[in-house]
Amino acid sequence: MxxxxxxxxxxxxxxxxxxxxxxxxxxxxxxxxxxxxxxxxxxxxxxxxxxxxxxxxxxxxxxxxxxxxxxxxxxxxxxxxxxxxxxxxxxxxxxDAIDLTLPAIRPPKGRLHPLTTTLHEIARTFQLMGYSWAEGPFVEDERHNFSALNIPEGHPARDSHDTFYLQGLPLLLRTHTSTVQIHTMESIRPPLRVVCPGRAFRHEQIDATHSAIFHQVEGLVVDENIGLADLKGHLQTLLQKLLGASTKTRFRPSYFPFTEPSTEVDVKCFFCPGTGCAACKHTGWIEILGAGVVNPAVFKAAGYDEQKWSGFAFGVGVERVAMLLHGVPDIRAFYTNDLKFLKQFDENLL
Ligand SMILES: [Zn+2]
CATH class of the missing domain: 1.20.58 (Methane Monooxygenase Hydroxylase; Chain G, domain 1)
Incomplete structure (x- = not known):
């Protein structure tokens, strides 16, 4: 080249x-x-x-x-x-870029069930009045559920309780939270103020106003010279706190074996101006709880000196209060776990 x-x-x-x-x-x-x-x-x-x-x-x-x-x-x-x-x-x-300015995906937030918030609100009002909180077992013997509460065997009140008995055992599911009154009196000497919130069970036909499982807030006060006037004052305080300061109450004579005298408490209907509607069964009043002065027979069964001590007891149905407060027409709504229903309740509402 x-x-x-x-x-x-x-x-x-x-x-x-x-x-x-x-x-x-x-x-x-x-x-x-x-x-x-x-x-x-x-x-x-x-x-x-x-x-x-x-x-x-x-x-x-x-x-x-x-x-x-x-x-x-x-x-x-x-x-x-x-x-x-x-x-x-x-x-x-x-x-693969990450945009840090995008809003994060929020995990779904849990909230308290409306029955829990109602129960807490009732119990908290009593705690502010000096009551302590007590709980008891769901499974009970007949003594705590019936006989110590002056409901001896053969008493007609036992029939109305539609009890679930445990097969082959002398035990039952408590039909009311009044059982905790007996447990409390067995372990604490008076004077005492106690509130016993919890679940109770009855073999009920389930419909819009009845459930086999329900909740009560039971209360018991034992002291010297306690009577009906104290009971009225405490319950009026509760109802005015729950339903508003202008709430009107009415005490009607009633019967419970464990209290004497006994009363059922109504509040003035807050759905109508007292003229009558479906919620108050056209009476202008809504029944909200049962109460009474403790029957000396209950003190005797618990080993309290019934000559010295007196007291009162009451039981508030939590479902009933929640239904009235939120205008829920069917008790079953609380137990179907329907998120659409439950999401309506904010725990801050009550
Ligand atoms: Zn009404």
Whole structure:
């Protein structure tokens, strides 16, 4: 090869490299360019190889020129490769980007069941009046559920309690929370003020106003010279706290074996102006709880001196209060776990 031929090859390689489009090549195209110039029969390979055909002087002069072209070729390829890698990283980052300004997905928030909030509200009102909180077992014997409460065997009141008995055992599911009164009197000496909130069970036909499981807040006060007037004051305080300061109450004579005298307490209907509606069964009054002065027979059974001590007891039906407070017409709504129903109640409502 002559020097002139070599120089012609050099110029054509140089211009081919300029036109190869390396600046915009993707990885595949870049490899193609590399093979075209630096492969076994590549233009640059041939150029470098053909230096050996030149004279020593030409080699000395043109050798560095060829090496220079090779170096700029390598630099061009490396720069494009690096640019492509950077772009790839950037694209991957873009794809997996986390936008920290987006609002977070909130986990669903639990809340208290409306019966729980009602029960808490009733119990808390009594706690503010100095009552302590007591709980007892769901499974009871007949003594705590009946006989110690002046309901001896054969007493007609037992029939009205529709009791669940445990098969083969002398035990039952408590039919009221009055059982906790007996437990309390067995373990604490008077004077005492105690509120006993909890669940009770009766073998009821389930309908819009009856459930086999229900909740009560039972109360018991034992002291010297305690009577009906104290009972009225405490219950009026509760009802005015629950239903509003202007709530009117009415105490009607009633009968419970464990209290004497006994009373049922009504509040003035708050759905109608006293003229009568379905909620008050057209009487203008709504029955809300039962109460009375503790029967001395109950003190006697608990080992309290019935000559010295007197007291009163009451039982508030939690479902009944919740239904009235929230205008819920069917007790079963509280037990179906329907989120649409339950979500309406905010624990701050009560
Ligand atoms: Zn009414």
């Amino acid at each position: 002559t020097r002139a031929d070599w120089e012609k090859s050099y110029v054509s390689a140089e211009s081919a490299l300029r036109d190869a489009g390396v600046e915009n090549a993707d990885l595949l195209k870049l490899e193609e360019v590399r093979v075209r110039f630096m492969g076994r029969k590549g233009a640059l390979t041939e150029l470098l190889k053909s230096l050996k055909d030149l004279s020593i002087e030409d080699k000395r002069e043109l050798g560095p020129k060829a090496q220079g072209l090779k170096a700029s070729f390598d630099a061009l390829i490396d720069a494009r490769k690096a640019a492509l890698e950077d772009a790839g990283d950037a694209a991957a980052l873009e794809k």
